[in-house]
Amino acid sequence: MSDATSVITRLIKGFGRFWWDFLVGDTPELFVAALVIIGVTALLSESGHFNAAAIVVLPVLAVLALATSLVRAVRLSRRK
């Protein structure tokens, strides 16, 4: 029984670790950025006439998120 429990616990931990590494890993800023992008786009797309703004804002925020993450990577590598 305890063997089975420990196997299940290990599997759940491994599953959680896989998704954490997959989505967050060493770039938590990109994970947070994706949440912000979804939140902002959701707010804009709620009002029909903001659809055009959502179309522009979504890729612009993605580019800004990438730029921010690259700047962070450069700063980290300079600090080492």
Add this chain to the structure above:
Amino acid sequence: MLIAASVSSGTIVLVGAVFLASCVETVEALTIVFAVGHTRGWRSAFEGSGVALVVLTALVAAFGPALVHVPLSALRLVVGGVLLIFGMQWLRKSILRATGLKAKHDEDAIYEQTVAELRAAGATSGRDRIAFVMAFKGVFLEGLEVIILVITLGTSAHRLGLAAAAAAVAVILVALGGVIVAKQLSNVPENALKMSVGVLLVTYGTFWTGEGLKVRWPGGDTMLLGLAAIYAVVSWAFVLAMRREASTPMTVTNA
């Protein structure tokens, strides 16, 4: 002419993204399997790979059909968010590698490192557990990434069969290439492939996040090509700008 006209831009981007991503992941898995096979014997390498493929197939059979019942807008929002994160991670890594701020993903180095680890583990009599686990982990983890991409991209676009076929062709072609050259595929331009995949994943991530939130894209699926072009140009601009900036020596990591 008629065939070309009937193939939508969405299909082209879907097949391209799945095919290229599967090529990259297969190269990484094969490198580990070759290292295990050359060092500790092919039997354990094949057994580990085979069991990993069986487990992956079982996972697809268990979770794949369930996704069809998830409401499409919710599925596209979740998939869009995941692809946005995953695509930006790939794009970030390949831009850093293209500018020299991060060490290139060197298959030769990975091969040598895996071989050294396996040799250090020492010989075993009977079944080689270490070789089995190493081959299993390599194939399972890389295969899991392929499956996530195939299922998420395929179900959201209602083209699961096409996505699976594109991945299967990529895996078979890379595997055949690996067997023919009988080495660790170090000549594959992996960073260029990764940058292309990153662009396509962010493109799909943006598009489906929007679709999931009821954004009406101008031109429908055609907007995918526009987004891909924007992200490709922006990525290249980042590479050029950072190459200019990177005059001072940087620390190189090999993650």
